[in-house]
Amino acid sequence: MSKTQEIISVKNLVKKYDNFTAVNGIDFKVSKGEIFGLLGPNGAGKTTTVEILEGLRKPSSGYTEIDGIDVAKNTKEVKKIIGVQLQECSFFDKLNLFEIVEMFSVFYSSKPNIEKILDNVGLLEKRKSYYKTLSGGQKQRLSIAVALVNDPKVLFLDEPTTGLDPQARRNMWDLIAEIRNKGKTIIITTHYMEEAEKLCDRVAIIDSGRIVKIDTPKKLIRELIDSGFKVEKKSQDATLEDVFINLTGKSLREK
Amino acid sequence: MKIYLIIAKSTIKMYFRRTQSLFWSLFFPVVMMLGIGFFGFGQFTAPKLGIVNYSNNSESTIFLEEFSKKDYLEIQLVSASDIEKSILEGKIDSVMIIPSDFTLESPSLEISYEKSKENIALEFYDISQMIISNILSEDKTDKKIILKEQIFENEYQGYKGFLVPGIVALSIMQSGILGVVFTLISYKTQGVLKRLQATPIDPSHFLIGQMISRLLIIVIQTFVLFFIGIVILNIDIALGNIFAWINIIIFSVLGSILFLFIGLAISGASPNEDYAAPIANLITFPMMFLSGVFFDTDVLPGWLSNITNNLPLSPLVSSLRESALYGTSTIELLPELMTMIVWIIIAFVIGIKTFKWE
Numbered sequence: 339m340s341k342t343q344e345i346i347s348v349k350n351l352v353k354k355y356d357n358f359t360a361v362n363g364i365d366f367k368v369s370k371g372e373i374f375g376l377l378g379p380n381g382a383g384k385t386t387t388v389e390i391l392e393g394l395r396k397p398s399s400g401y402t403e404i405d406g407i408d409v410a411k412n413t414k415e416v417k418k419i420i421g422v423q424l425q426e427c428s429f430f431d432k433l434n435l436f437e438i439v440e441m442f443s444v445f446y447s448s449k450p451n452i453e454k455i456l457d458n459v460g461l462l463e464k465r466k467s468y469y470k471t472l473s474g475g476q477k478q479r480l481s482i483a484v485a486l487v488n489d490p491k492v493l494f495l496d497e498p499t500t501g502l503d504p505q506a507r508r509n510m511w512d513l514i515a516e517i518r519n520k521g522k523t524i525i526i527t528t529h530y531m532e533e534a535e536k537l538c539d540r541v542a543i544i545d546s547g548r549i550v551k552i553d554t555p556k557k558l559i560r561e562l563i564d565s566g567f568k569v570e571k572k573s574q575d576a577t578l579e580d581v582f583i584n585l586t587g588k589s590l591r592e593k
Numbered sequence: 594m595k596i597y598l599i600i601a602k603s604t605i606k607m608y609f610r611r612t613q614s615l616f617w618s619l620f621f622p623v624v625m626m627l628g629i630g631f632f633g634f635g636q637f638t639a640p641k642l643g644i645v646n647y648s649n650n651s652e653s654t655i656f657l658e659e660f661s662k663k664d665y666l667e668i669q670l671v672s673a674s675d676i677e678k679s680i681l682e683g684k685i686d687s688v689m690i691i692p693s694d695f696t697l698e699s700p701s702l703e704i705s706y707e708k709s710k711e712n713i714a715l716e717f718y719d720i721s722q723m724i725i726s727n728i729l730s731e732d733k734t735d736k737k738i739i740l741k742e743q744i745f746e747n748e749y750q751g752y753k754g755f756l757v758p759g760i761v762a763l764s765i766m767q768s769g770i771l772g773v774v775f776t777l778i779s780y781k782t783q784g785v786l787k788r789l790q791a792t793p794i795d796p797s798h799f800l801i802g803q804m805i806s807r808l809l810i811i812v813i814q815t816f817v818l819f820f821i822g823i824v825i826l827n828i829d830i831a832l833g834n835i836f837a838w839i840n841i842i843i844f845s846v847l848g849s850i851l852f853l854f855i856g857l858a859i860s861g862a863s864p865n866e867d868y869a870a871p872i873a874n875l876i877t878f879p880m881m882f883l884s885g886v887f888f889d890t891d892v893l894p895g896w897l898s899n900i901t902n903n904l905p906l907s908p909l910v911s912s913l914r915e916s917a918l919y920g921t922s923t924i925e926l927l928p929e930l931m932t933m934i935v936w937i938i939i940a941f942v943i944g945i946k947t948f949k950w951e
Contacts, residue, residue, distance in 0.1 A: 417791065417792060422791040424787060426787075427785070427787050428788070430607060432606070433606065441599050441603055444595050445596065445793065445794045447793075
């Protein structure tokens with residue numbers, strides 16, 4: 339097997355705030371075309387790690403590289419080749435979706451087919467609507483549309499499904515899988531394990547600013563079972579969520 | 594360049610789509626202008642009468658003594674050479690000249706006034722007539738005063754002319770400060786600025802683009818408000834002096850820069866978002882009343898007007914007013930210009946030092 343091409347490399351990353359260490363020596367590598375998940379409870383350091391990679395925060399120490407570019411040194415160059423969907427962000431409330439995507443295209447000096455980008459995330463019909471009239475799922479999808487204006491090599495998705503209803507979440511999973519199929523590398527943070535299991539090629543489990551484990555979801559599960567772990571045997575093979583989806587359907591509930 | 598264009602385009606679009614911004618920057622000042630302008634707020638002050646006495650005989654002395662008993666009038670002696678100037682600047686409503694051959698038996702007076710103050714001049718005339726009739730009442734005579742009138746026209750524009758430039762200046766301040774404070778703070782709290790930071794553009798480009806678009810909007814607003822003053826309140830800007838318009842452009846641009854920077858400084862210096870709006874109000878409110886928008890700062894005690902004349906809004910009010918009413922040259926307005934530049938520098942330094950993206 340030929341060695342897979344590395345696109346992201348993080349070495350001994352540390353981020354300290356006054357009296358609190360958010361990230362405490364993290365190392366990982368991501369290969370081209372992978373969906374790499376950063377999993378962990380709230381406050382584990384996922385978002386801080388991602389924001390350092392996105393060039394939004396300066397690390398206290400350590401080295402980060404995307405596509406051969408030193409993030410700390412050439413932040414601007416890195417920003418040009420990545421797409422970013424932030425956990426907490428918003429867009430101009432009185433611009434319509436077309437105008438928002440257009441504006442960001444100019445910021446990235448790219449000339450994408452805006453209609454096509456909106457169509458890819460299922461928002462073409464909404465192109466004349468204002469941002470503030472969108473539902474939560476639509477806002478997230480717009481955020482992804484904006485992240486794709488520069489045809490990025492790496493896409494960062496920070497908790498893209500938090501706060502979405504099950505239909506919107508499934509729709510988001512499909513969208514993320516589609517984007518990966520177009521050859522993009524995706525870094526995703528989440529605290530929904532089902533989501534990680536479904537989407538991620540590999541996951542890093544982070545707690546208190548350190549990586550506890552990195553591997554494919556399958557191997558991690560295998561390892562746990564091999565160590566003698568047993569789940570209390572469920573009598574049923576479906577979950578309440580399956581019931582919910584079965585009863586309410588998979589179609590999106592948005593006006 | 595393309596970045597500035599798209600930011601300008603978007604900012605202007607958003608401005609016109611946001612009804613509150615239109616309300617505060619156009620509708621509200623217009624209502625204030627029309628309301629107060631038509632109502633004649635300025636005439637609530639006592640009518641001011643200047644007197645030039647060429648006669649100095651006993652009869653004129655008696656006449657003037659009676660006049661000064663009317664305490665609803667504000668009477669002062671003026672010298673003949675000041676008549677035109679004080680009337681044109683609106684410092685005095687009307688001047689009454691008592692000729693050297695004045696007698697109560699065959700009284701003659703000369704009254705000078707600006708055309709728009711004819712009512713006040715007529716009032717003075719009626720009062721004079723009444724006083725003379727009263728003095729002579731024992732004789733049961735009723736001598737009509739022979740009146741000579743000198744009318745100055747179209748120069749002093751009455752309170753409306755005073756008010757319009759004041760309100761225009763006030764609106765420049767409000768749009769400048771509030772526009773920046775509220776948009777920047779909402780962009781900051783909602784995470785718009787953070788999302789911009791994730792793009793390859795330098796976020797200061799965004800800030801500059803915003804400022805330039807706002808500046809354009811404010812200059813347009815200035816012209817719209819003056820235009821409404823001309824059309825609806827019939828004021829005459831700069832008496833047809835084209836240079837006055839150049840002055841108006843210079844000072845409205847400077848004023849916009851000044852108050853945009855003050856807005857930036859407030860957004861930066863306030864400890865958190867909740868403080869910004871109250872601080873903005875705290876800063877704008879006193880200026881609204883103490884910088885000569887609605888009334889001349891001459892009426893304030895000297896020590897106070899020394900302070901208020903140096904507030905950021907005062908030089909903008911007085912330069913716009915001087916330009917609009919008298920077509921004063923830029924050179925004569927240099928002191929105002931300098932005061933504004935000093936404030937621009939102060940606000941800029943505070944803004945740059947304190948502004949945080951997160």
